[in-house]
Amino acid sequence: MGLVSAKEMLETARKEGYAVGQFNINNLEWTKAILQAAEDAKSPVILGVSEGAAKYMTGFSTVVGMVKGMIENLNISVPVAIHLDHGTYEGAKKCIEAGFSSVMFDGSHYDIEENIAKTKDIVAYAKERGISVEAEVGSIGGEEDGVVGAGEVADPKECKMIADLGVTMLAAGIGNIHGAYPDNWQGLRLDVLKEIQDITGKMPLVLHGGTGIPDQMVRDAITLGVSKINVNTECQWVFAEKTREYIEAGKDKVGKGFDPRKLLAPGTKAVYDKTIEKMTLFGSVNKA
Ligand code: 13P
Secondary structure (H helix, E strand, O other): OEEOOOHHHHHHHHHHOOOEEEEEOOOHHHHHHHHHHHHHHOOOEEEEEEHHHHHHOOOHHHHHHHHHHHHHHOOOOOEEEEEEEEEOHHHHHHHHHHOOOEEEEOOOOOOHHHHHHHHHHHHHHHHOOOOEEEEEEOOOEEEEOOEEEOOOEOOHHHHHHHHOOOOOEEEEOEOOEOOOOOOOOOOOOHHHHHHHHHHHOOOOEEEOOOOOOOHHHHHHHHHOOEEEEEEOHHHHHHHHHHHHHHHHOOHHHOOOOOOHHHHOHHHHHHHHHHHHHHHHHHOOOOOO
16 A cells, blocks of 8 residues: 555544554664564554654655655555654645655644644645645643643643644644653543543544553543554664663674664664554554
């Protein structure tokens, strides 16, 4: 199937009661690991790309070229979306022009009127090109690539206003944050999630900050309409851990163990394993 917008995969997930994982990519190794995991698990997948990560990879069109090449050369048959994560207004348009199949416009830091006006614009631009759009209400806490969110709890009425603009999926702050949760974290506001689900109907809802949420809370969120879950930090942790173990065991000093293809292999395998683990938790295995 290859590169598609996220619309159909999320509407099906919403209807059938599971969630599709968005796994953020940073380089070739991660992209390869996540695509291979999706293919082996027969799961749809969304590759998340922040503007910072795209810059690191030298630009949006590099990402598109790399992902398209891998879909072809690895014979990836499951649906794959390349999705801009927490995009700016200008970034979202540039991504669409570069060939992304899905974008998030994050207007959560604007007041609601400006968020509505800008989201509306992006929806119109994306729709005529068959691109799916994620919007956000109530910023997600923590920091991601320099984008700092205060960790608000969204107002369900504002969620409804944004949902009605024709977006494909909606991210709403419900006490979730990017990165590790503090020890005194109170958990997701599932009561607010329920209100948002009740008011937005069949709209697929997006849960950011997938790292470190207890499994049962993830399952509960899925039953309340969450159809897309974003995971980034957990993959970074396991990649770093396995790479450190390799170096600390002195393996880079044995034979050609310094070859980056060998050096990065344990971390890459760890990202593959983590992706399969999350897809299993989200219920998307064998849904492609
Ligand atoms: P984590 O880094 O907490 O997994 O969150 C990822 C995310 O929400 C990307 O938008």
